[in-house]
Amino acid sequence: MRQATPTYELLRAAFADADGDLPRYRVLYQAIRESILGHRLPPGTRLPSTRELARELGLSRNTVLSTFEGLLAEGFISARAGSGTYVAQAAAAPRTRGARHAPINGERRPLAGNAPQLSQRGLRLAAFAGGSRFEIQPLSGGEVDFTLFPIKQWQRLQSRQLRLARPELLDYASDGGYLPLRHAIADYVRVSRAVRVEVDQVIVTAGTQHSLDLCAQLLADVGDRVWVEDPCYWGARCIFDSCDLKIDPIAVDADGMDPAAAPAGSRPKLIYLTPSNQYPTGVPMSLARRRAVLELAARERAWILEDDYDSELRYSGRPLASLQGLDTEQRVVYLGTFSKVLYPGIKIGYLVVPAPLVQPFRSALYDLQRPGQLPVQGALAEFMERGYFATHIRRIRQAYAETRALLIEALQPALGGPAHITSQSAGLHLVIRLPDGFDDQQLAQTAAARGVRVSALSRYFIGAPAAWGLVVGYGYASAEKIARSGRVLAQVLRAALPR
Ligand SMILES: Cc1ncc(COP(=O)(O)O)c(C=O)c1O
Numbered sequence: 284m285r286q287a288t289p290t291y292e293l294l295r296a297a298f299a300d301a302d303g304d305l306p307r308y309r310v311l312y313q314a315i316r317e318s319i320l321g322h323r324l325p326p327g328t329r330l331p332s333t334r335e336l337a338r339e340l341g342l343s344r345n346t347v348l349s350t351f352e353g354l355l356a357e358g359f360i361s362a363r364a365g366s367g368t369y370v371a372q373a374a375a376a377p378r379t380r381g382a383r384h385a386p387i388n389g390e391r392r393p394l395a396g397n398a399p400q401l402s403q404r405g406l407r408l409a410a411f412a413g414g415s416r417f418e419i420q421p422l423s424g425g426e427v428d429f430t431l432f433p434i435k436q437w438q439r440l441q442s443r444q445l446r447l448a449r450p451e452l453l454d455y456a457s458d459g460g461y462l463p464l465r466h467a468i469a470d471y472v473r474v475s476r477a478v479r480v481e482v483d484q485v486i487v488t489a490g491t492q493h494s495l496d497l498c499a500q501l502l503a504d505v506g507d508r509v510w511v512e513d514p515c516y517w518g519a520r521c522i523f524d525s526c527d528l529k530i531d532p533i534a535v536d537a538d539g540m541d542p543a544a545a546p547a548g549s550r551p552k553l554i555y556l557t558p559s560n561q562y563p564t565g566v567p568m569s570l571a572r573r574r575a576v577l578e579l580a581a582r583e584r585a586w587i588l589e590d591d592y593d594s595e596l597r598y599s600g601r602p603l604a605s606l607q608g609l610d611t612e613q614r615v616v617y618l619g620t621f622s623k624v625l626y627p628g629i630k631i632g633y634l635v636v637p638a639p640l641v642q643p644f645r646s647a648l649y650d651l652q653r654p655g656q657l658p659v660q661g662a663l664a665e666f667m668e669r670g671y672f673a674t675h676i677r678r679i680r681q682a683y684a685e686t687r688a689l690l691i692e693a694l695q696p697a698l699g700g701p702a703h704i705t706s707q708s709a710g711l712h713l714v715i716r717l718p719d720g721f722d723d724q725q726l727a728q729t730a731a732a733r734g735v736r737v738s739a740l741s742r743y744f745i746g747a748p749a750a751w752g753l754v755v756g757y758g759y760a761s762a763e764k765i766a767r768s769g770r771v772l773a774q775v776l777r778a779a780l781p782r
Contacts, residue, residue, distance in 0.1 A: 421760035423768040440662040460487025461660035467667035477604035499526040507552035514743030532745035539568030565706025598684035613637035693769030697776035711758030
């Protein structure tokens with residue numbers, strides 16, 4: 284029996300349209316698959332025999348056979364012994380208005396144009412594009428300057444680790460990371476950040492993003508509330524959103540996050556804070572607020588995630604001790620990173636977790652990630668043990684303090700009056716506050732047109748903006764470049780501000 288002509292017509296048309304470079308079996312496969320998904324070959328349609336199809340389309344029988352095998356394996360068609368091959372009942376996508384085609388497995392959602400098929404979470408992440416929109420870059424465009432990093436020392440230590448060729452360092456990292464590194468970190472944060480810590484409590488991660496992800500997964504369930512500072516570090520917001528937590532933005536003022544500004548009745552499971560240097564406003568959290576938030580966490584049995592991302596970089600006054608060091612109820616998880624003080628791509632960070640969380644964090648880290656990179660952890664442990672880390676921090680602290688001073692000097696003609704610096708003398712960026720409602724995004728664009736990269740403060744708010752200004756980065760770039768760009772920024776500001 285000859286197959287109804289529409290099938291042949293469809294397939295012949297597909298061949299006529301096909302890309303001449305594609306192998307024949309691929310053209311046939313795509314033509315049948317698309318016809319099934321597009322309901323042109325509905326479920327139950329009998330397909331021609333392989334022999335007939337090969338003859339009609341001028342193909343070898345093997346080409347048709349291997350195409351059918353592929354379609355069978357993927358469930359598009361089914362073979363009934365003795366009676367032929369049919370379009371499988373479950374193969375076609377449900378008819379959805381606007382759907383061009385849909386995959387066999389997974390969600391069946393109309394696709395817009397050539398959009399990739401993403402989950403709801405994936406769509407949110409793709410739309411967020413935080414790195415490109417929010418990352419604070421060095422003010423001057425072009426190359427980033429890492430000349431402060433002692434690359435030779437680092438190379439020597441890394442090569443030494445590899446030369447030692449200890450087989451155990453080639454394995455996965457278990458028990459929360461390389462023990463000598465955990466010792467070095469514990470010693471460091473105990474002394475420099477007044478963190479209360481035993482070595483067991485230190486868990487080495489692949490940086491703060493990774494630490495936050497672990498915390499969100501282990502300490503909160505889908506739909507739980509997380510309080511975040513508003514404005515907020517976009518990286519944290521992105522992690523919480525991707526874990527399907529409900530984000531409550533809590534206002535920040537000159538004393539840091541104000542728990543009293545939380546929505547009535549909101550009971551947080553997590554409270555994310557940057558108390559040493561609020562990101563991005565650059566204000567430290569006052570002692571009264573620290574106490575208030577610790578009390579609240581104890582009362583609500585919430586976890587505080589203390590992101591101490593750049594606490595090493597303070598250029599005046601004594602560093603504020605960590606919030607964790609004030610906690611008597613074991614409600615604080617402390618997060619540190621080497622991204623700012625060494626280099627961002629090192630991707631080594633750490634958690635200091637309360638004792639009851641040690642085992643769950645260690646095993647989840649292993650089960651979820653199979654962490655590794657022990658030779659790098661070994662090199663870092665030595666870098667710290669030999670005192671290189673302390674020396675490096677002293678060097679960069681001095682260098683960044685100078686860069687910051689040069690930048691402020693360059694900006695001076697535009698400061699005073701409606702524009703003033705509100706961030707403390709710390710970190711790798713400063714904040715210039717502008718009058719309420721000022722179009723800081725337009726100003727950032729004007730600066731960009733003159734080759735100067737700054738971010739608009741208002742963009743970092745989750746809710747309605749409550750402060751306007753410029754976030755100006757001065758890290759990882761030479762002092763001269765920063766000063767030069769600072770002068771251009773001063774001109775842009777003066778031209779835009781009311782006299
Ligand atoms: C507030 C804050 N936390 C943490 C980090 C560092 O994250 P990671 O260790 O994932 O590089 C940054 C980097 O920009 C940051 O701004």
